[in-house]
Amino acid sequence: MKEVLPKFNSTFSIDCVLFGFDEGELKILLIERNEEPFKDWWALPGNLVEEDESLDQSATRILHELTGLSDIYMEQYYTFGDVNRHPQGRVVSIAYYALLRLGGDKVVKPISNYAKQAYWRNVKDLPKLAFDHQQIFEKGMEKIKRRIKHQPIAFELLPEKFTLTQLQNVYEVILNKKLDKRNFRKKMLSFGVLRDLNEKQYGVSFRAATLYKFDKRKYAKLFGKEISF
Amino acid sequence: MKEVLPKFNSTFSIDCVLFGFDEGELKILLIERNEEPFKDWWALPGNLVEEDESLDQSATRILHELTGLSDIYMEQYYTFGDVNRHPQGRVVSIAYYALLRLGGDKVVKPISNYAKQAYWRNVKDLPKLAFDHQQIFEKGMEKIKRRIKHQPIAFELLPEKFTLTQLQNVYEVILNKKLDKRNFRKKMLSFGVLRDLNEKQYGVSFRAATLYKFDKRKYAKLFGKEISF
DNA sequence: TTTGATGGTGTATTTATTACACATGTAATA
């Protein structure tokens, strides 16, 4: 049944924009390339898609190889296919973004040979990037700006227990504008998807804030109601 | 400088969901395939990407070959890459949608050999589709449902001069719900992007309605203000 | 001239958004 397709002279890759939130800053993971082309340049983590894996599987694998993490919110958002985007041939790249919980911990183990090292970089201060990765990053940034207004993605960037101030910081840094504290809290709590844990921060050198948790069950019940965060 | 990429055993295609609005119905263009696989099945128009064209160029070309039209609002919205989506090999398909002005006229000339014929079909009454085209269609449908709320895409489906009732029909059929006439008009006119042409319909067997035009210049001035249509 | 079908209009109610300032609690330290 397998006949031959007229063209097989192309390939495709996945590139990932891995967002993380740490110390009040939105960061993405960049690798320093160890191979041509663009050896020694900074680039988004990415790789070629294997024959026997779907695009989503491939994105999941690449993320796992790079960070050791699984069960992460990832989403395909655009495909880049300019003729000369890759100097070695026709490579169409499918872009994904992921939202990671950072937290002074072990994330990031660039085991693979194609990367010398990997660093988290503040999105407001990125170096020059290889290929068309600047464009890929910008489109990803736009995407999460839109997405955060309608979907509960901010929680993916925070630890399971978080304070309202931390949550507000995520919104402020992604939307790139200050929000009013009282209005923000009123609105967030009004959705009824945050559970007050009756628990306080500890180890902070000021008044400890109440910890909340995102309640997925309650959110699921609202589905279809088009919340506007 | 050109080295060899490790894998070149794959290919990619474009599939298009062409939306049109006619006689109060939202329709898409389907072709009846004349080639294996899925010979004689209904399918979305699509084709393989050529070596020397970008994805956007390819989408534009395919649309032009099929309809004779150019200068059409098209947008890439998702890429489908399940391993077995194409029975003859690994084919990743980049999906685009386009919004066309129908109007009893000449659109649609399925000249190519791979299609027997092409028909406009109401989205509420589609036949079984080849490949994963049902899924591709559904995702496209979701996309324009979201998009129409924030971007002025409804106008792309209407003739240059249109009545407010026609415009409301477009919203109703895409959002799949009835809207209140007075509230709809109040809101639409409040944006200040519709120009009253001081002109009436003619040839209708009832009271003729005022014709309006979408004013792109005024809309452009609002840019960044996040209108919610 | 009557009928049928669509065009066109306003107001009151409810809900959401915005603007805005000060007392409280905690840890560090003087």
Added chain:
DNA sequence: TATTACATGTGTAATAAATACACCATCAAA
């Protein structure tokens, strides 16, 4: 133990936006 530094936590009034709702006007055709 008093003071300081710092982030937490709270309410109300004003404005803007969304919603609900019904009838007369106009035109062509019969």
